[in-house]
Amino acid sequence: MPLFRDMLHADESLLKNEQVLDFDYQPKLVKYRESQQFAIADCMKPLFNKRDGDNVLVYGTSGIGKTLACKHILQELEQETDAIIPIYVNCWEHNTTYKIALNICEQLQYPFTPNKKGVELFQKIAERLNKKSAVFVFDEIDKAEDFDFLYFISEKIFRNSIVLITNFKSKLFSMDKRLRSRLFLEFVEFNKYTFEETRGILQERVDYAFFKDVWTKEAFDLAVQKTFEMGDIRCGLLILRKAGKLAENESSRSIEVNHVEKILDKVDKYAVKGSSDLDGETRNILHLIRDNSGSTIFDVFKMYQKKKGKLVYRSFYRKVKHLELNKYVRIKKIYGGKKGNTSIVEYLGL
Ligand SMILES: Nc1ncnc2c1ncn2[C@@H]1O[C@H](COP(=O)(O)OP(=O)(O)OP(=O)(O)O)[C@@H](O)[C@H]1O
Ligand SMILES: [Mg+2]
Incomplete structure (x- = not known):
């Protein structure tokens, strides 16, 4: 009886290149996203003639290609x-003028940063950039705690274009009027992908x-339908990966509808990165864990508090457990270490 004919052997895989996911x-x-990319690139065109460029605010909900499109423009440039x-610069990871200055110095390979204040660093940045022109993308701009760096760039860097990216257009309007x-921002909206685009x-x-041919048509159709409903390509x-x-x-040698159905409850927007504040919080915690993989949960919590995270420890811990459940992170218990029993959290990637 061909009992095992349709079974994969241990060294076989359905995925030939998992990284693509x-x-x-x-x-x-x-x-x-051609039209949006052209609109953003238009703002940069004057730089090619050694003139100052325009600035643009890119906005739209989560997981619809804002970061991807802007990074692509930078690559082409x-x-x-x-x-x-x-x-x-991602302003969640670098959320103050000082940290942004440090990060830009790093990108410009300017090594002499210790003991320098933000303003001094920006002076060095201006010296370097004013020999040429510059395009700045500040992603997740609503996470920045101050906007001094924007003043600085618009005053001291002569030929530049600034792109600000956000989920929350309205939050940016609380930015001070001056x-x-x-900045005199142009606006470029990213709308949700249609069903056919999602497909x-x-x-x-x-x-x-x-x-x-490992995906059956029905399973793939269901994956597309659910992604379209969630409105977020990350989901x-x-x-695709979890199924x-x-x-x-x-x-199994193929991916069937039941595989997609079984994993759907593990792929809620909340686990990925959604448009509500709650969703954003989980993702922010995940970023922190990624950047501090191997730390104790409590140490990550302290860093989270330093970044003005608002959750109390119990709620924070629940979110870390949720990330563990969805296999974004692993929690390891260490018994009898220096500090007694502790839990270490490691980033597993997405
Ligand atoms: N047009 C596209 N083609 C291929 N992949 C896409 C496309 N749009 C989005 N994606 C993928 O979807 C995921 C989310 O896109 P992206 O990170 O650009 O979202 P975003 O709009 O910046 O969301 P957020 O506001 O949450 O940061 C990424 O993995 C990206 O590669
Ligand atoms: Mg983004």
């Missing part, structure tokens, strides 16, 4: 010319990440 993976082309320096009128994006990932990437892994674990 990483959130940070940069596809060669950013489909369906870098390939096109040496005369314009691309700088990308700064807003100085196109996921199909491309399936083609690169999985061996041919789609997780569905694929589940099918592999069951030694």
